Amino acid sequence: MPKDTRPSHYDILFEPVRIGPKLAKNRFYQVPHCNGGGYRDPSAVAEMRRTKAEGGWGVIFTEQTEIHPSSEITPFIEQHLWEDKDIPALAAMAEAMKSHGALAGIQLAYSGINGPNLYSREVPLAVTGGPILTFTSDPVQARTMDREDIRDLRRWFRNAFRRSQAAGFDLICLYGAHGFGILQHFLSRATNHRSDEYGGSLENRSRFLREIVEEAREETKGELALTLRLSLHEGGAFGFSNAELRDFIEMHGDLPDLWDLAQGTWEACSGTSRFVQEGAQEDLVRGIKALTSKPVVGVGRFTSADAMVRQVRSGVLDFIGAARPSIADPFLPKKIEEGRFDDIRECIGCNICVSGDMTGGISRCTQNTAFMEEWRKGWHPERVRPKGPSSSVLVVGAGPAGLEAALQAARRGYAVTLAEATDTLGGRIARERTLPGLSAWGRVADYRTGQLAPLVNAEIYRDSRLTADDVLAMGAEHVALATGASWRRDAVARFHLHPIPTDPAMPIFTPDDIMAGLGPTVGRVTLYDDDHFYMGSVIAEVLVARGCSVDFVTPATKVAEWTENTLEQGTIMRRLLSLGVRVHTCKAPESIGVGEVTLACTWTGAASPLPAEAVVMVTARLPHDSLWHDLRARQAEWEGAEVRSVRLIGDAAAPGPIAWATYAGRRFAEDLDQPDDRGDTPPFRREVARLEPGPSRLPPH
Numbered sequence: 001m002p003k004d005t006r007p008s009h010y011d012i013l014f015e016p017v018r019i020g021p022k023l024a025k026n027r028f029y030q031v032p033h034c035n036g037g038g039y040r041d042p043s044a045v046a047e048m049r050r051t052k053a054e055g056g057w058g059v060i061f062t063e064q065t066e067i068h069p070s071s072e073i074t075p076f077i078e079q080h081l082w083e084d085k086d087i088p089a090l091a092a093m094a095e096a097m098k099s100h101g102a103l104a105g106i107q108l109a110y111s112g113i114n115g116p117n118l119y120s121r122e123v124p125l126a127v128t129g130g131p132i133l134t135f136t137s138d139p140v141q142a143r144t145m146d147r148e149d150i151r152d153l154r155r156w157f158r159n160a161f162r163r164s165q166a167a168g169f170d171l172i173c174l175y176g177a178h179g180f181g182i183l184q185h186f187l188s189r190a191t192n193h194r195s196d197e198y199g200g201s202l203e204n205r206s207r208f209l210r211e212i213v214e215e216a217r218e219e220t221k222g223e224l225a226l227t228l229r230l231s232l233h234e235g236g237a238f239g240f241s242n243a244e245l246r247d248f249i250e251m252h253g254d255l256p257d258l259w260d261l262a263q264g265t266w267e268a269c270s271g272t273s274r275f276v277q278e279g280a281q282e283d284l285v286r287g288i289k290a291l292t293s294k295p296v297v298g299v300g301r302f303t304s305a306d307a308m309v310r311q312v313r314s315g316v317l318d319f320i321g322a323a324r325p326s327i328a329d330p331f332l333p334k335k336i337e338e339g340r341f342d343d344i345r346e347c348i349g350c351n352i353c354v355s356g357d358m359t360g361g362i363s364r365c366t367q368n369t370a371f372m373e374e375w376r377k378g379w380h381p382e383r384v385r386p387k388g389p390s391s392s393v394l395v396v397g398a399g400p401a402g403l404e405a406a407l408q409a410a411r412r413g414y415a416v417t418l419a420e421a422t423d424t425l426g427g428r429i430a431r432e433r434t435l436p437g438l439s440a441w442g443r444v445a446d447y448r449t450g451q452l453a454p455l456v457n458a459e460i461y462r463d464s465r466l467t468a469d470d471v472l473a474m475g476a477e478h479v480a481l482a483t484g485a486s487w488r489r490d491a492v493a494r495f496h497l498h499p500i501p502t503d504p505a506m507p508i509f510t511p512d513d514i515m516a517g518l519g520p521t522v523g524r525v526t527l528y529d530d531d532h533f534y535m536g537s538v539i540a541e542v543l544v545a546r547g548c549s550v551d552f553v554t555p556a557t558k559v560a561e562w563t564e565n566t567l568e569q570g571t572i573m574r575r576l577l578s579l580g581v582r583v584h585t586c587k588a589p590e591s592i593g594v595g596e597v598t599l600a601c602t603w604t605g606a607a608s609p610l611p612a613e614a615v616v617m618v619t620a621r622l623p624h625d626s627l628w629h630d631l632r633a634r635q636a637e638w639e640g641a642e643v644r645s646v647r648l649i650g651d652a653a654a655p656g657p658i659a660w661a662t663y664a665g666r667r668f669a670e671d672l673d674q675p676d677d678r679g680d681t682p683p684f685r686r687e688v689a690r691l692e693p694g695p696s697r698l699p700p701h
């Protein structure tokens with residue numbers, strides 16, 4: 001579509017902007033973001049970045065790239081630039097980034113007080129020594145750097161500058177935000193207690209930064225642009241506050257070629273949509289542009305083109321920084337450029353992408369099912385492979401799995417029928433989007449129903465609960481059963497593997513009941529959470545809003561413990577306490593009577609009574625797989641009905657987060673007419689470490 005189909009109002013987003021010696025083609029700036037692949041999956045990461053280049057981003061960055069083995073943040077898998085042999089993997093990424101005219105940037109990091117060095121085993125070096133401050137509370141301390149160490153560190157940075165240039169990058173970002181980078185540790189009085197020329201006054205705390213910026217320019221002969229990623233606001237009595245940041249920028253306005261500003265902690269910067277709205281950092285950034293002649297980039301989970309234009313027009317930002325919006329839709333700039341606003345796949349702010357990094361798995365995205373599967377599986381965020389020899393597909397159930405299966409199969413060109421038992425499309429999304437803070441999750445259903453609507457080869461039937469007879473009568477060649485799951489009410493999950501003694505007269509509810517408007521509206525309620533993700537705390541909020549007094553019981557040592565991986569756990573705990581919810585950790589119900597639940601300590605088994613008028617179980621879920629079993633029992637009839645394959649997908653196969661369901665839908669559609677080896681080879685391409693040549697280094701006998 002030609003450029004002029006977009007209203008001219010948005011043209012400002014497509015103006016070229018100078019960053020030192022480089023020119024960005026537009027204002028779309030993919031800030032550095034992790035992906036759980038890092039050095040382990042270099043080709044997968046490079047191909048992921050290539051889709052962003054294709055999608056029109058003007059600037060594209062790597063994730064955190066660690067410059068030296070004396071500082072690494074195991075168990076998180078980022079990039080390494082420790083020696084020349086790390087260059088080729090990063091050069092491949094730079095090449096992919098530049099493939100459609102974007103500038104390629106590398107983020108260089110030295111983690112200091114944040115690097116436990118569990119892999120390299122080197123003694124961590126910090127601005128001021130002390131216990132390592134990462135999420136994992138490793139029993140490791142860092143040593144305070146002396147002047148010689150600082151000279152070494154400057155040299156290691158120089159090595160990294162030279163290697164970055166050799167790898168073909170246009171921009172170097174020096175990392176000093178989110179509490180992770182040593183530049184922040186120098187700047188912040190919380191982590192810099194030095195009394196030498198690198199500590200004390202702001203001037204002194206800035207010294208290291210000034211030195212390495214100068215050395216970066218020298219080492220790269222001024223050919224690369226230098227950006228500084230700094231904390232917008234670090235809390236605490238001694239933190240590098242927003243006021244001090246402004247003083248710093250006033251003093252050093254022209255130091256970098258661009259200011260890249262992000263909140264003080266990663267939790268604050270990358271809050272989920274449940275707690276943080278689009279553009280939430282605006283107050284912290286406004287006015288900073290006036291302190292410098294260099295361009296400013298900020299983030300804010302921007303997915304609305306109007307909000308982006310407002311940021312630029314009102315003089316808050318020069319570049320629209322984005323990590324998650326670029327993950328959910330690598331083609332966001334292109335879609336805005338072409339005026340295809342309805343095609344934008346908006347980030348829902350769920351932080352499942354972050355969980356991939358936190359768990360050392362590989363990141364996935366609820367919305368963009370191709371994320372990190374571009375190289376592994378050949379999936380693309382926008383394009384699909386053409387259909388194979390068969391022609392018809394039936395998808396049963398229009399939750400996230402069924403909607404994605406139907407959309408991707410229809411895009412491939414199959415004649416798709418989507419049958420949904422209720423009158424609403426969306427499945428669990430239709431229910432969960434009504435819960436407090438989760439309205440943005442509705443985008444999972446809205447994007448897919450919106451994209452399906454104009455497709456002439458996709459037919460959608462509501463109010464159509466299919467039986468095995470119906471499926472066989474429809475005669476589709478391939479059938480996906482995406483019939484979902486429901487929450488259990490018998491306490492079975494992880495802690496209790498069997499139901500517990502329960503008086504049938506005691507009212508017991510599940511999240512499905514609460515979402516249907518059933519359940520208690522007053523009185524004291526025990527909420528038992530053995531799910532550990534978001535649902536328990538969200539249901540607690542609903543119950544409090546209804547007027548209930550809630551006891552939150554969990555066998556875990558903290559509430560919603562898996563939400564550590566989505567950066568929400570602390571916020572959830574604060575929310576529950578502020579709502580007056582009584583939290584009982586390391587406890588599980590042993591039996592349920594009328595008016596009382598007997599709790600047992602998970603360590604000692606000591607029993608304690610808890611008065612309760614009702615119980616809400618947030619435990620395991622039961623897959624709706626009866627249709628699957630009915631069809632399996634009648635497999636002999638499939639051929640006569642022209643059915644060639646039936647697959648159970650999403651929550652109906654194995655209940656999990658929504659991202660697992662959308663992935664399952666994509667997998668079903670991509671696998672159509674592909675050879676089925678029944679799992680004898682991995683279903684994705686992977687990189688196996690190349691063996692390093694050389695003799696054994698063991699001492700002689």
Ligand code: ADP
Binds near residue numbers: 651
């Ligand atoms: P998932 O997360 O795997 O997509 P959901 O529970 O969100 O699962 O969605 C399942 C959908 O399937 C629901 O909308 C439900 O109404 C629908 N469904 C369940 N059984 C049938 C059936 N037999 N025929 C048609 N639709 C069904």
Ligand code: SF4
Binds near residue numbers: 348
């Ligand atoms: Fe956004 Fe969730 Fe995708 Fe992350 S996983 S990019 S938060 S939709």
